[in-house]
Amino acid sequence: MAQKENGLYVRRIQRTSLPVDTIELAKYLIGKTLVHDARAGRMSGRIVETEAYVLGDAAGHAYRGLTPRNKSLFLDRGHAYVYRAYGLHFLLNVSSEVRGVGAGVLLRALEPLDGIPLMRLHRGQAPLIDLARGPGRLSQAMGIGLQHDGLDLCAAGPLWLGDSAGPTGEIGRSVRIGISRDTRRLLRFYERGIPYVSGPKRSRV
DNA sequence: AGTGCGATTGACT
């Protein structure tokens, strides 16, 4: 079902289109659209930065097995895993493997498209560049919280993934940001030359 | 039962 979004028609990504592999999904999601149809209106953004938290990853929340908090990581690919970080920020992941395997892709930054005034209402008068630049800011701008944990992003519902064109340029790769274990692997992906990407400046080019 | 620490951000020196 096509829905008008930012002047373009974007439809939901079907689960069968999602790669059944965490790293492949992290790359696939670059350039796709995240949409939140909230009561106050639609918010959407182009995904420009992701991180893969793979099977057996000591930095991943699923590393020590299934718990009440991380159970959404074990859902079939394409479900939301939302958790609270540092007691105050919400971070959004997309589960990334078959049901029963705990792994996910963290969404770290968006280029805002629809509902920018609404995002500003959530975030304050931040520059457009900073509205959803960083995983905590992304969730705050989009109005995402624990109530979205476990939602199917490929089904009818308020939060979904839109089938936009994909990356316009090259996909860059770097180490992940802010972790203390398994720090060496290049599991962060971002669209090169895009100002909406988070992290230190040298890891944005 | 107590402790320590984040997949972060914003304010401040």
Add this chain to the structure above:
DNA sequence: GTCAATCGCACTA
């Protein structure tokens, strides 16, 4: 550059 906010969960005992 440093640091506090703030809380669920893993880990120790």
